[in-house]
Amino acid sequence: MSRLAAMPDDHKRPQRYGVTRAQIARAQRLRREGDWLGACHACGIEVAIDPGIVAERADLADDLRHLVPDLLRWHALRLQRHPARTDWRLKWTAYGARAVTSLARYGEDALYLTGWPDRAPARFALRFGRPPDGHETTTLAGLRELWDDRQAGNLAARCGGGTSLPFFTADGRPGSGPASPVERVVRLFNDFRPDDAWRAAGVEPELTDRIRGWHDTLRPFDAPAAPQALAAARRTGADVVWAHAGEREYFWFDRLDTAAPRLSVVDSRWLRRHPAVELPLTELFWPADFVDLMAGRLGPRDLHPMVAAALFPALPGPEDCGPPPLPPPAPVRVACAEEWHVLEHRDGVLSAPHPPEYLEREAALLALRxxxxxxxxxxxxxxxxxxxxxxxxxxxxxxLHRELLARVAAGEADTLEAMLDAGLDPHCRSAGSGTLLHLLPGLVPDEAALRLLPRLLAAGLDPDAEDRRGVTPRAAAGEPGANRALAAALRALPRPP
Known part of the structure; x- marks a missing residue:
């Protein structure tokens, strides 16, 4: 049974796609060689910062020198499903701003990450300046361990870890060492004792029955993560802090200078009469990696190498860790009529022991209801x-179909190339989502799409095929943020008469 059995479903959606072991290794090699811009390019991050500004700002230059592009990509993709963005009660805070993330503040300016449109959700731009008004909904200003190599090792502390991570040994095996406060809080929470869990976390709750009911539904954060929220509140240095708890309600932490700070929920009228420091929602949650580890969705060796080293200091060979590759397509036995047939991907075709006209006939019968x-x-x-x-x-x-399309949509060019090399039939298409040609603009890095384009065209994919919205691959490649060279190559293809 998962240690987080009582966590809501929205917390159980790991983002395991979008970065590969080969990509991490490539970015780290380029960074060691001094090619930081090349490392960013390998991770699908366009650096849109004026070099003149970097030369004038020593603090910004120092931060950029220590920014790890592959680590930032790993966490940025997982932040796309952060509860601060996905909670239906908080949609108003994220309206039109789904893909803007502030990394560090410099007075009124910020180092921030922006995303491209939906056609290329795994491509980012790194910018400096004042973020667009009304767009900054996610801030990592207090979470440098997610991108700064000087503080990457602090990730374990955010999970309540000391010498080892709660519920794990230092070498990554399940187990417990000395009793951890976090472990006690989780057990109380899973025993449906929320008030006791809050108190064990060091917080005195003053919650209504309705607010307590959030323990069984979607809510901004859980009692097991209360130590994380409390630590974040105290880091502000303020006596009172607040954070969003819904459309018109707010979490209110006060008595922060006592051994048991108080947590209550107030409305907007209270907040207007009692000014306090705002606490970023991103600091109220455990890191997604820790949640996935405790729920059994990821293992220590599935993590980014720097994350694995930070969470498991005694793990052998953390530099060899990384997201698991998609295994090559295996043959599948299918009950067809009164026989068993074997389907397999071979030489770019999903083969079946039937004549060519078989598939056309079945598709026609389906179209005729x-x-x-x-x-x-x-x-x-x-x-x-x-x-x-x-x-x-x-x-x-x-x-296989779902996993492949998800990984390609998240920019995994390495995965698509490896699967095509293994004989994968490239004509996969989910209902309405278009072909692999539609997904080429989002692949990382840019040159991978140019390598794959002739291969997919030779396999018979149509650059003028429409998806459910009526968009063709030619049109998709011309959208803002897409690969310009790919758009030019598609435009140059002859059109059907």
Whole structure:
């Protein structure tokens, strides 16, 4: 059973895509060689900062020197699903600002990260200046361990760790050393004793029954993370701090100079009458890595190497850690009519022991509202996006399809190339999401898309095929933030008569 069995579903969605072991190794090698801009490029981060400003600002230059692009990418992608962004009650705070993240403050200016449109969600731009008004909803100003190599080792402290991470030994094995306050809080929380959990975390709760009910629904943060919230509140140096708790409600921490600060929930009228320091929502949560480790969704060796080294100081060979690669497509046995057939990806085709006209006939029958296809036909039509959902018995095909499209959409060029080398049929298409050609603009780095374009065209993918919105790959490549060289290459292709 997960140690976080009582956590809400929205906290259980790990972002495991968008960065590969090869990409991390490439970025770290470039950074060691002194090519910091090359390391950023390898991670899909465009540095849009005037070199003249960097030369004038010693503090900014020092921070850029210690910024680790692959570590920033790892955390930035996971922050896209941060509860501060996904909580439906907080949508108003993130309106139009989903992809702006402040890293450090310099008076009124900031070093901040912006994202591209939905077509390229895994591509970023690093900027300096005053963030656009109304856009800054996520700040990492107090969380330098997520991008600064000087403080990367502080990640364990944010998880309540001392000599080892709660619920783990220092070498990454499940287990407990000396009793950890965090472990006690989690156990109380999972035993449905929320008030006792808050008090064990060092907070005196004054919550209404309705607020207590948030323990069983989506809420800004949990009692197990209260030590994290309390530490963040005390770091401000203020006597009273507040944080968003909903559309019109706010968490209110006071008595911070006592052994048991008080936590209550107030409304906007109270907040107007009692000014206090705002606490960034990002500082009220455990790091996503720790949550995923405790829930069993990630193992120590699945983490970014610097994250693994910070959380597990005795882990052997942390430099070899990283997101697990997608395994090559394996043959799948399918019950087709009264026989068992084997489907396998070979030489760019998902093969089945049927004549070529078989698939066309089944697709035509489906279009004429004929019987729902089964067996080989269902697998082939699902892979090509004709069927929205694969039958339950084709779960292996469905899982490979989902995982591949998710990783490619998150920019994993390495994964797509490796799968094509393994014989993958590139005609995969989810219902409405377009082809792999539609996803090329979001691949990282830029040159990977140019390498893959002729390969996908040779396989028969159509640059003028429309997705559900009527957008073609040619049009998708021309959207803001996309790869200009790729857009030019697609525009140069001959159009059908």
């Amino acid at each position: 004929g019987p729902r296809p089964t067996g080989c036909a269902a697998a082939l039509l699902f892979w090509r996006g004709v069927l929205a959902r694969a039958p339950r018995e084709l779960r292996e095909v469905q899982e």
